[in-house]
Amino acid sequence: MSDVKVSSYVADPAEAQQLAGKIVLVTGGASGLGAALCHVLSSSGATVVVGDLNLDKAQTVASLLEEAGAKAHAIGFNVGDPVAAERAIEESVSRFGRLDVLINNAGTDVTLPIEELSFNDWDRVMRTNLYGPFLLSKYAARHMKDGGQIVNIASTAAKRAWPNASAYHASKWGLLGLSHALHAELRPRKIKVTAVLAGGMRTPFLLDRFPDIDINTLQDPVNVAKAVKGVLLLPEQTVIPEVMVLPMQESSWP
Template identity: 85%
Template sequence: MSTAQLSSYVADPAEASQLAGKTILVTGGASGLGAALCHVLSGSGATVIVADLKLDKAQTVAQLLESGGGKAHALALNVGDPAAAEQAINDTVSRFGRLDVLINNAGTDVTCPVEELAIEDWDRVMKTNLYGPFLLSKFAARHMKNGGGQIINIASTAAKRAWPNASAYHASKWGLLGLSHALHAELRPMNIKVTAVLAGGMRTPFLLDRFPDIDVSTLQDPVNVARAVKGVILLPEQTVIPEIMVLPMKESSWP
């Protein structure tokens, strides 16, 4: 999802107060699904923390949200840095008084055969896609355990199936799915909901920049996935969905 697309996004006025009073932190919030999440959730009344490795791009998204009447804050964050992850959670609670929802969306990939995969690239993918969600969930749960909250982990169909030249990505997303289910079991007694969202192919830079020849008609708008995430957040207090898959109608990586 580009900045131009974001600036043209129009929230449904009927949904403007659905998430009023909620504070939501979105990692990887400056582009793609993360930016779509920020706009959909802000358009529904949530205060959104746009956290991203690239602060300038996070600030652009936050400014767009504010220009549309939303409440937003940009935050520079390397999710794989333990000190930075803890500080991001603490700063959010200190600034806004609460953290209702953490969305672990930040992700990266290296597309190449395993024999060509550099060890440092493997480590980078794992730190972003798996270690980061572990860190942020660990620190967020401290603040949620008294009043409850939600942790939503953005996985992928890559957490269910495998294809060549994506060993690090698959390993990280299968691990994230396992972590998500483990946290679902562990944190439910604390009134913390944990959901894994397995997103199919989307029209985002994550795919389009790496695979310019991909058939975009087989991909879904990231806003559609963002709306599904919002639906999970809006579930009644007594209900939780541990795992949800959101596919485009022409998904090629899933039956």
């Protein structure tokens, strides 16, 4: 299955400057929802730092954004590495002067029954899906002196469970808890924290693991990216701690 062609996304002219002046770091920004987020937010005027484990792919996305007239930068790093996570935040701030928005989107999964799930597999999922958002939020918050926004991309997997995905569920339920805890802790500092629970999307993350899935029941990741943009555009006096974004045809959620 090929990835959605998010590079063709063009904002309505009325939307072109809605996020002008905002510096946004998107982790896992080289493909799937991450790439969609980079294109949608960039098309709305944001300066986007594309963070990804694969630097070459991150640079490709950043180049596409720059070709469209936007400001962008690519950083290759492992979100679960404390040193690398701190350096990514510092590099973003050093290059653009500040950081307004952090989107913790990087994610991974190992689809195996628990008897076959190794410690290393479990550890990798936790480091990417849970430790990464903790580390990046910790380092980003210190730079958000005048307020900012942190968006944690969770999943409907943080509200329900299915077989052979114990590491993924544990990490996403943990991420949802972390997100709500940070909402309570950082709110007095004018830092908004939102968890976005995304339903099934037409991305390699899902399609490569479940090639027989009916793509008609999935949503375009651009639609989820637009929902995230909506969260970022809320008035200063309003915050949404949690939002769920589902495809209309998904039958596994009431």
